Amino acid sequence: MMRLCTQELTLKAGEKKLVTNLNLDLKPGEVWGILGQNGSGKSSLLKALAGLITPAFGSIWLNEVNLPGLSRKVIAQHIGLLFQESHFSFPQTVFEYCLAARYPHSSYLDKNNWQDKRIVLRALKKMALDTYQYHRIDTLSGGEKKRLAIASLLAQTPSIYLLDEPTNHLDLKHQIHCLHLMRELAITQSACIVMALHDVNLAQRFCDHLLLLFPDGTTKQGTRDDMLTTAHLSALYQCEIMTHPPKTPFWQAVLL
């Protein structure tokens, strides 16, 4: 079981401090949501957690090993990152695109074997893209491309899923389906899920823990119910926010 921790993590964009002295402990089976305004450092934090950008200060540990001490391949075997926007400059087929995500689990001379292909097909099926497997990527819609990117992340089979706005471009049905799938991974496979979200209602419904990134670089973290208060959300988004009392144990509407 993989565990990702940060120690006194500070991230900067130029001179601007995005995140200051963050101590985070991401355990298996937990579903985390990251909330914050545009430019508050949600994407940068996810990239830093995946080892793609170097923090200004502090360190990130994967199971007691400092992240820069691990090879890229080993990191990718355990940590998967869904980018806000994916790169589709060559018109590959849906299947070819997804199969490349098995790279961290294959050796240099190893051809993709039947097991990889089975995993890819299963991932495509989960995102309802299996009937599109021979289609060219450039024929897909924006939402279908997003589902493909998520399917590719599933095919990578990491134990820590970092998702940057996973519901972007998705219709309501697929938003709910995707987030349900992530919760299911956390429950059935003890995966750790970390999602940067803009929809507070979705965060309320699907996350157990929340990390709030305030505009001044400070952070707050805790359980969902502790974090989703009128005071916290108003400070986070710098506008007046009302929370409705819960109508069901699973649903609480937050109105902006």
Added chain:
Amino acid sequence: MIRSRTTLMPLIVATALFSLFFSLLNGSTSLSFTQLFSPDNSLSHTILFKLRLPRTFTAFVSGGLLALSGSLMQLLLQNPLADPYALGVSGGAALFTLILMLLGASNEALIGGAWAGSLLSMLLIFLMARKHGFKTHTLLLSGIILACGFSAAISCLLLLSPDSSLHSMLFWLTGDLNATHFPSLAFCILCLGGLLCYALAPGFNLLIRGENEATALGLPTTYYRILLYLLSSLFAATAVTLAGCIGFIGLIVPHLTRRLVGFNHRIMLPAAILLGGSLLTFADTLARTLFAPAQIPVGIIMALIGVPAFIWLLQS
């Protein structure tokens, strides 16, 4: 709907073999198929072993190198419009070769000059792009700037050179396959480089997805980009050294190959080598036979084939 058509590979191999035989049999003097295996007189023996065989293999190896280099360059620059000369390798080679031609250097010296010029431009771009971690835009801009400089120097050289050497200089610039010996070194570079690319192909498949995503999926992208740069420049430099600046092969063949066999570089790169080799061999045979005994530069034939082919690829 597109499937990865690995079943097309035997057909591609057959095309390559056909192009080789087609080139060996045809020319200003045609040979029969039986003469190919048992040359009956000294003339056909000379034609076959001293002229056709070296030239055919030079064309095939150059075409293969250019197609391979183009495929890698398009991957490196994340741009399907890139060709082997996009980073100015040909400019350096051309400038050095033309200077040596002007000085009346021997054939061997010309080959050495082309190598030196290509390696110098590779080194200059490498040094310029190093500071920014070999990012696409730095590589591309360094290449364009360098190519502009070389192009100005070449124009200046052509204007200043005497009429007597101008013809051979222009001939070389449009692509010249008048080789007199078997391209052993280039053949070794193609084989070894091809094998290395085959081993690295899974990483190349990932690099299609852009640098950030490839890194997130476990690829040491900076090393791969340096390797891609060095390999594609080395292949282009070797091709330029063999046959001058032949355009279109490095641009069209990768596109055509991807359309035929898909994006898996384990299949796509060998297929591109074979198709590139076949295309240049066919083009060279046409260049030798269309106006025989006169020869036209193979670069012109390639442009005549390449322009309509590219327009068709673009429109379909």
